[in-house]
Amino acid sequence: MKKRSSKRQTIEAINREVLVAEDGFIVSKTDATGRISYINRTFMEVSGFVESELLGHQHNVIRHPEMPRGVFQLLWQELKADREFFGYVKNLCRDGAYYWVFANVTPDVDEQGNLRGYYSVRRKPAPGAINAIEPIYARMLDEESRGDRKTAPTRSVKILQAYLAEQNQSYIQFMQQLDAA
Structure with a gap:
């Protein structure tokens, strides 16, 4: 498996899945730059991290190496446009x-509409969703492994967009379809 490095540690990815409970909600908050300011107990139980290991660090510290960077480019595009992201x-x-x-x-704004940070709620995926998304993510990762690393996320998003065009679906329609799978 691949390794994921951070300034704090290197974690070698292993092929063992931890399942999120049906009623489990993983919650985190970040500042406007993506630095973690809050995690709930479920987050700690599922990930194995404790608060002191994550608070103040970028949320991408838990990004798996088999996760396309293009998905996170899409996430930031949506958030910067003041739209929520599903994925x-x-x-x-x-x-x-x-x-x-x-x-x-979702963006977290104060009473005057100023961005304070981001709020994320994550839950167990629908049963068929992962089987449907993995081949697309594999194609995105393959594209990201080629050529210029700086342009890789943009090229990766184009793979996803081409797939959606073939399916005649928007991204949100695709997410809704997978959530119902």
Whole structure:
């Protein structure tokens, strides 16, 4: 398996899945730059991290190496446009295992409409969703492995957009379809 590095540690990804409970909701908050300011107990239980290991760090510290960077480019595009994001995400546990979630990320604004950060709620994905999304993510990752690393996420998003065009669906329609799978 691939490795995911951060300034703090290197975690070697292993092929062991941790399942999110049916009634489990993984919650986190970040500041406007993506630095974690809050995680709930379910987040810690599923990921194996404790608060002190994540608070103040970028949320991407739990990004699994088999997760296309293009998905996160799409996430940031939506959030910067003041829209919520829905997506399937493969995250990395502290011990190298992984867990899949259906994520909803929304901008967190104050009473005057100023961005304070982001709020994310993640839950167990629909049963058939991961089988449907993995081949698309594999094509996106393949594209990201070629050529210029800086343009890789944009090229990866184009793979997803081409797939959606073939299906005659918008991204949100596709997410809704997968959520019902």
